[in-house]
Amino acid sequence: MGVVILLVMAVGVAxxxxxxxxxxxALTILAIVIAFLAGxxxxxxxxxxxxxxxxxxxxxxxxxxxxxxxxxxxxxLDETGIAGTLVRxxxxxxxxxxxxVALGVLAVSTLVGTVTGxxxxxxxxxxxxxxxxxxxxxxxxxxxxxxxMGIAAGMPFELPIWQFFSTALELPVDTVRGFMLKLxxxxxxxxxxxxLIETRRRGVEHAWSLKSASAKPASRxxxxxxxxxxxxxxxxxxxxxxxGLDVAILPSMLAGVLYALVTTTRPGEMxxxxxxxxxxxxxxxxxxxxxxxxxxxxxxxxxxxxxxxALEPLIKAVSPQNPVLFVVVFTLLVPLCLYRGPLNVFxxxxxxxxxxxxxxxxxxxxxxxxxxxxxxxFGVSDPTSTQTVWSAQYAGVTPQQVxxxxxxxxxxxxLGGFCVTAATYL
Amino acid sequence: MTAALLDRxxxxxxxxxxxxxxxxxxxxxxxxxPTHESRDHDRLRQWARTADEFGAxxxxxxxxARVVESGDGLAKGLLARYTSRPVPTVELxxxxxxxxxxxxxxxxxxxxYPAGSVREAAIAHExxxxxxxxxxxxxxxxxxxxxxxxxxxxxxxxxxxxxxxxIAAHAYARTVCGLGRSPLLLTAALATVADPQQGSPHGREx
Ligand SMILES: [Zn+2]
Numbered sequence: 316m317g318v319v320i321l322l323v324m325a326v327g328v329a330x331x332x333x334x335x336x337x338x339x340x341a342l343t344i345l346a347i348v349i350a351f352l353a354g355x356x357x358x359x360x361x362x363x364x365x366x367x368x369x370x371x372x373x374x375x376x377x378x379x380x381x382x383x384x385x386x387x388x389x390x391x392l393d394e395t396g397i398a399g400t401l402v403r404x405x406x407x408x409x410x411x412x413x414x415x416v417a418l419g420v421l422a423v424s425t426l427v428g429t430v431t432g433x434x435x436x437x438x439x440x441x442x443x444x445x446x447x448x449x450x451x452x453x454x455x456x457x458x459x460x461x462x463x464m465g466i467a468a469g470m471p472f473e474l475p476i477w478q479f480f481s482t483a484l485e486l487p488v489d490t491v492r493g494f495m496l497k498l499x500x501x502x503x504x505x506x507x508x509x510x511l512i513e514t515r516r517r518g519v520e521h522a523w524s525l526k527s528a529s530a531k532p533a534s535r536x537x538x539x540x541x542x543x544x545x546x547x548x549x550x551x552x553x554x555x556x557x558x559g560l561d562v563a564i565l566p567s568m569l570a571g572v573l574y575a576l577v578t579t580t581r582p583g584e585m586x587x588x589x590x591x592x593x594x595x596x597x598x599x600x601x602x603x604x605x606x607x608x609x610x611x612x613x614x615x616x617x618x619x620x621x622x623x624x625a626l627e628p629l630i631k632a633v634s635p636q637n638p639v640l641f642v643v644v645f646t647l648l649v650p651l652c653l654y655r656g657p658l659n660v661f662x663x664x665x666x667x668x669x670x671x672x673x674x675x676x677x678x679x680x681x682x683x684x685x686x687x688x689x690x691x692x693f694g695v696s697d698p699t700s701t702q703t704v705w706s707a708q709y710a711g712v713t714p715q716q717v718x719x720x721x722x723x724x725x726x727x728x729x730l731g732g733f734c735v736t737a738a739t740y741l
Numbered sequence: 742m743t744a745a746l747l748d749r750x751x752x753x754x755x756x757x758x759x760x761x762x763x764x765x766x767x768x769x770x771x772x773x774x775p776t777h778e779s780r781d782h783d784r785l786r787q788w789a790r791t792a793d794e795f796g797a798x799x800x801x802x803x804x805x806a807r808v809v810e811s812g813d814g815l816a817k818g819l820l821a822r823y824t825s826r827p828v829p830t831v832e833l834x835x836x837x838x839x840x841x842x843x844x845x846x847x848x849x850x851x852x853x854y855p856a857g858s859v860r861e862a863a864i865a866h867e868x869x870x871x872x873x874x875x876x877x878x879x880x881x882x883x884x885x886x887x888x889x890x891x892x893x894x895x896x897x898x899x900x901x902x903x904x905x906x907x908i909a910a911h912a913y914a915r916t917v918c919g920l921g922r923s924p925l926l927l928t929a930a931l932a933t934v935a936d937p938q939q940g941s942p943h944g945r946e947x
Contacts, residue, residue: 403776407890410901411879446775450903452874454824518826521870523863525818525837527907528766528929529773540779 316352317625323348328663331655338655338662342609345663346371346616353621361619371615375482375607377565381475382603384568385431387596388553389439391572394592395579397549398427400542402443406451413452414514417461420444421510424465425503426550429472430571432694434701435599436466445710452519459710460513460721463695463703464506467725470694471495471502471687474557474564479607480686483614483665484672484679488564492557494683494735501731502691505724513720546578602701610665617669627674634676638737645685645733649726652689653697653718660690677741684736688729695725747847751933755848758929763915764789766925767908774904788886792905793923795885796869796912799878804868806831815840815935820928821863823870831867833860841931848930853921862914862924869910882909 327345330336336344350363358364392398405419424440431439441462448458470476472495481488552574556567572589580588616622635641652658657667664686671682697703698714707714767789771777777785806829814820814834820841822832841859845851873879883899890900911924 399778406776406903407888407900408898410903411883443775447903450774450776451901452825452870516826518824519870519874520822520824521867521907521910522822523820523866523910523924523928525820525928525932525935527770527773528925529769529932 316354316621317627317629320349320352320622320625321629323352324657324663324666328655328657331662339605339609342606342613342662342666345666346609346613349613349622350616350619353616353619353625355619355621361621366619367612367615371612372608374611374615375479377482378475378479379600379604379607381478381564381568382431382607383596383600384565384572385473385475386435386599387593388549388568388571388575389427389431389435389599390592390595391575391579391588392427392430392549393439393442394588394595395546395575396540396542397546397575397579398423398439399443401426401547402440402447403541404547406447410451413448413519414510416451417448417453417457417510417514418507420448421461421465421468421506424462425469425506428466428469429474429554430469430550430568431599432466432470432473432476432702433603434705436469437462437702437706440465441706441709445706449710452521453514454517454520455710455712456716456720457510457513457517459706459712459717460695461510462706463717463721464509464724466702467691467694467728468499468502468506470691471499472554472558474553474568476687476690477557478564480683483610484668484683484686486679486683490680491683494680494687497735497739498687498691498728498732501728501735505728509721509724542579546575549575549578606661610661613663613666614669617666618673623670623673626670627676630670630674631676634671636741638741641737641741642730642733645688646726646730649689649692649729652693653699655697655699658689659693659697660686661693664689681736681740684732684740688732688736691728691732692722692725696722747934754933755930758926758933761926763923763926764793766923766929767793767911769929770907770925771902771904774907776903788888788902788905789908791886792882792902792908793912795882796909797916799869799872799909799913799916801917802868802872804831804864804871805829806864806867806871808833808864810835812836814838818935820859820931821867823867825871825874829871831864833863837931837935838863840935841927844930844934845927850922850927854927855919858918858920859924859927862918862920865914865917866910866924869913870906873906873909882906 327341330341331338346367347363350367356362401423402420405416409415409419423444427436427440444462445458449455477488477491480491549571553567553571556562556570557564576585576589635644648658652664655662658664668682668686671677672679693700696718698718703714703717707717764786768785771785771789808831810833812835814837819834820837824830838860845854882905886902886905888900888902889897891898915923
């Protein structure tokens with residue numbers, strides 16, 4: 316039966332790869348099929364309807380709320396001009412040295428990445444950051460890559476991600492945070508090296524473009540003045556609270572929302588702005604929330620006793636226990652988290668992680684190490700993920716070009732993550 | 742092919758461009774450059790004028806970059822491009838240059854842009870980028886724009902004005918190639934007939 320389940324998973328991956336089905340739908344269908352194959356009854360204990368769907372769907376509720384708050388905060392950073400001001404300051408102060416501008420935008424992306432990951436973060440940092448980098452001579456692929464590497468460097472501190480791994484892998488937030496702190500130096504070093512090496516290798520680029528003299532301003536964004544300097548500290552507020560003062564994730568993020576609001580908005584306009592940005596946040600959060608509902612359902616399915624029983628011997632047979640082999644095998648498997656592959660943590664990868672833990676093949680922290688390391692690759696290089704597609708297209712290049720340029724750097728991050736995992740938890 | 746493109750509406754649009762002064766094209770360029778979203782028109786105009794004067798007064802230097810040609814400029818929406826690595830290179834897009842020459846004839850702009858001058862202007866233009874990236878001219882331009890971002894007693898820190906180097910490059914090309922009008926006028930006219938499919942960040946929104 317385990318083989319049949321794996322085959323079904325392969326079909327599911329194929330459906331996602333060929334884009335026949337949106338990931339969330341594919342995962343849900345996959346979960347239901349797996350549950351039936353595992354011999355789950357329709358209702359009652361460990362059943363398809365009650366356990367997989369009813370309990371699975373809201374299992375990641377805390378993550379969904381964190382995503383929503385992150386999107387809300389992101390909307391506020393945008394609407395109050397905080398993100399734009401950060402980029403503008405960087406260009407004004409460092410504009411004649413492209414590498415300084417790129418490093419500055421990288422820092423902004425990292426900050427923004429801690430607040431809200433993936434596509435919203437890419438847009439927040441990239442809408443002004445990408446054209447600003449191009450305007451000072453950074454080549455387009457480097458510009459798009461800088462945004463993505465920056466967001467990924469912030470990912471270890473992205474509070475919704477902490478919440479996700481904590482719930483999905485049934486680990487305390489402290490443990491997740493502890494590993495993320497070890498992963499962060501790798502992600503940051505890779506991001507900085509990307510900027511330094513790529514700007515040196517590719518130099519600067521200036522184009523005489525047909526659009527340069529067009530009468531319509533390129534951006535019809537609202538004319539924003541500068542946000543006051545203390546408002547620019549907003550992205551740090553949730554971080555300081557959650558990381559430094561041990562405040563729980565959701566209140567930390569709410570504090571960020573309040574800080575952005577009071578530092579930028581007159582009292583009379585606060586209510587309106589809060590509601591408008593919150594509703595805007597819902598729109599941004601819709602896609603990831605749907606995905607997390609599906610992942611919750613899939614996790615519930617693969618954790619059914621029948622599924623664990625069927626999959627355990629198979630997965631045990633192929634899972635390396637020797638630390639060196641562990642690092643080598645999982646490093647070689649990195650490409651499988653690209654193109655909606657089976658190791659994508661926001662897809663079937665979550666299910667595989669669930670099986671690894673439920674079957675007791677690795678300790679949960681080791682699975683955390685695997686999943687977060689793959690997440691660093693996926694978050695930057697997957698040419699089908701929204702943030703990569705958006706950044707590449709906005710810069711005027713293809714997602715594949717960005718993947719090829721960034722992959723060596725994030726592959727090294729994953730390698731670092733596996734080494735730490737093997738050294739600490741195996 | 743341009744004959745078909747030069748319908749009455751396009752001609753009217755180009756007529757309006759012709760009536761716009763060269764500095765105003767610089768203002769448009771700045772307005773299209775990120776980080777200037779909230780700046781007022783007067784300030785942009787002052788910067789455009791300063792950058793234009795700066796570029797026009799730059800000493801004439803012989804371009805040293807390697808020149809290569811390619812034919813996919815219209816698809817990319819580009820006339821020319823300067824890349825500093827692996828060796829300083831100016832890429833000229835022959836299809837866009839050919840369209841420019843044809844358009845100049847059709848519009849009767851030959852007295853402004855003599856035969857072959859667009860190509861020459863592109864090389865001169867990109868030579869300025871090289872100068873502004875590697876020479877002392879960079880800080881001189883910054884000083885003359887006078888965009889103070891930090892003041893402490895008598896000390897002032899001048900900020901970078903994104904896009905000013907582009908205006909300076911066009912002004913330099915206009916001067917050394919003996920053009921009657923800014924290359925930006927020609928650029929704007931080309932944009933109205935070429936309508937490039939693929940774009941840079943400019944013009945896209947989230
Ligand atoms: Zn230029």
